[in-house]
Structures are given as C-alpha cells and as structure tokens.
Amino acid sequence: MEIKSFLLPKEKVSYLTTSASMKDAMDRLEACQYTAIPVIDEEGKYIGTLSEGDLLWKLKRTPGLGFDNMNEVLVSDIQKRIYNECVAVDAHMEDMLTLAADQNFVPVVDGDRVFLGIIRRRDIIEYYTRNITD
Template sequence: MEIRSFLLPKEKVAYLTTAESMKEALELLEASQYSAVPVIDKEGKYIGTLSEGDLLWKLKCTPGLNFDNMDEIPVADIKKRIYNECVAVNAHMEDMLTLAADQNFVPVVDDRRVFLGIIRRKDIIEYYTRNITD
C-alpha cells in the first residue's frame, strides 16, 4: 500500500498561508472545527502547523492585541509551539505510520516540499480496523 492511498488532497484540506492574518486563522479554525491546520508559504511549501493554542499564546503575550486588531498580525508572525513533521508522498508506509502515532494528521509533501495534502490518523485507524483479519 502507498501513502498516496490515504491522502486527503490539498483542495479538500483547511490550511493557511503565511500571508493570512491571525483573524483569518481564527475564523478558519472556527469554521472547520479543527484545533490545528497546516501552514504553507507563498510557494506552496509546508512550513508548519498553527493551533488554537498558538493563537491564544499570541493574544496573551502581545500587549494591546485584541479581537479588533487581530487582522494586523500575519500568520507568519505567530510562534508555532508544535511542529507536525511532514512525510514525502513517496516515503515508506512505516515512516508515515510512525508520525501518525504522535500527530492527528501528517502533512504530505512532494520532493520540493510543496504541500500536497494530509493523512488523517482517523482514516488510518478506520482502514486498519476494517481490514484486520484474525
């Protein structure tokens, strides 16, 4: 089995770009009901994951920052406290499974590190649950 068979493509994934604002990030997390989403740069390369906690810490640690002026803070300026490791689309299944054990999702990239989508741990568990044979 290939990693690609678990891939949820970029077009179906909630993600942010570094140019988007903190307010847009908050709105995306709320709309998607996710607690974290991938972040890509202007070339489409995966650079990290932004979480609700990252937004809360930025709000807490930035004097004068509030809901009214969040649109002035670019996602690039928000410290990411957790880094979800990515996996190459042509990597071995074992590499992806090792990452999925510790992450809710595994970002998938091509050989230039361009973001292709994610693999959700939920989908892996469902697949193996359906296909377990005694």
Template sequence: MKISSFLLPKEKVAFLTSSCSMLDAIEQLEGRYYTALPIVDDEGKYVGTLSEGDLLWKLKSTPELDFANLQQVPVSEIKKHIHNESVSINAQMDDMLALAADQNFVPVVDDAGIFIGIIRRKDIIEYYMKSITD
C-alpha cells in the first residue's frame, strides 16, 4: 500500500521555516501542544525537525540568551539532537514501520525533496493493528 493515502498534507501540518526565530518556534510548539515540528528551508525542502529538547539545550548552552532576545536566534542556528528521516511519497507502508518506532511523525517529500506533509505514528500503528486483527 502506498503511503499517500495516510498523508497529512502540508496545508494541515504545523511546520517551521529555517529562517523563523526561536521565539516563533516556542510559540508554535506551545500553541499546538507539540513536542517537535518539521523544518523546511526557503525552497520548501525538508531540512530537519526541531524538538523542545533542542530549544532547552540551546537555552542551557547560551548564557546570554533569555526570553527577551529569543527573536534574534533563527531556527537554523539551533543544533538538532534528533534526526527524523523523511521518506518519498512513493514509499510503501513497510518502509515506514522502522521509522515510526523512533519518530512521532515521518516527514514526506516529493522527488525533488520538497516537504509535502507527514505520516503520523498513530496512523501507522492503526494501519498495522487493523491488518493484524482482520
């Protein structure tokens, strides 16, 4: 089965651009109660995932950083401690299973690497649960 039927399209996904600020990232995470968000560059390509932990490590390792100047730190300058691998829209569901074990979501890209959405771990688990019980 193709993963396209499980795709949550970009238009329905919260994501960050690599040029947005650390403050913007915190507000996005807080406003949606997420722990991580995909990051896309100015060309729309998936470049990584930013987690709450990445933000905390940045605060801890930058003594001069406080809530008053978070707007000055672009997301691109924050070290990412996890790497959520993306998959092609042409991938099969079996390709997703290993990734879903370690990632809350799997970013999906087209043939040019452009971010087109995500597959949630919840949807992958539900698919396999249904397969097992049918």
C-alpha cells in the first residue's frame, strides 16, 4: 500500500504560512480545533509545526505581549519546541508508520519539500483496526 492512500490533501488541511501572525495562528487553531498546525513558507515548502504550547510559551516569555498586540508577532518568530518530521510522498509505509507512532500527524511533501498534505495517526489506526477485525 502507498502512503498516498492515507493522504489528507493540502486543500482539506488547515495550515499557516510563515507570514501569518500569532493572532492568525490562535484563530486558526481555535477554528479547526487542532492542537498543532503545519507551517509552510511562501513557496509552499514545509517549515515545521506550530503547537498551542509554542504560542503559550511565546506569550509567557515575551514581556508586554498580550492578546491585544499578538498580531505584531509573526509565526516565523515563534520558537517551535517540537519538529514534526515530514515524509516524502513516495516513501515506504514503514517510514511513515515510524513517524506516526510519535506524531499526531505526519506532514507529506514532494521531492522539493512542497507541502502536499498530512497523514493523520487516527486514520492509520482506523484503517488497521478495520483490517485486523475483518
């Protein structure tokens, strides 16, 4: 089986660009009910993952930063505590499964690191649960 069969395409995934503000990030996380979200650059390349914790630490560690001026902080200026490894779209299933064991989602990229979408751990578990019980 190819990992493409698990791919939730970019068009159906909430993500941020590096030029988004911290306020944009909080609004997007709230709207999509994610705890972490992929970040891509202006060329569409996967940069990393921003988590709720990253936002909280930025808020705590930045004197004078509050809800009223979060729009002045760019996502690219927020330190990410965890880097969700990405996987190439043509990678082996084992590579993707190894990453999914430690990440809620696995970002999928093409050969140029352009973000194509994600594979959710939940979808993998549901697939294997259906096939084991059938």
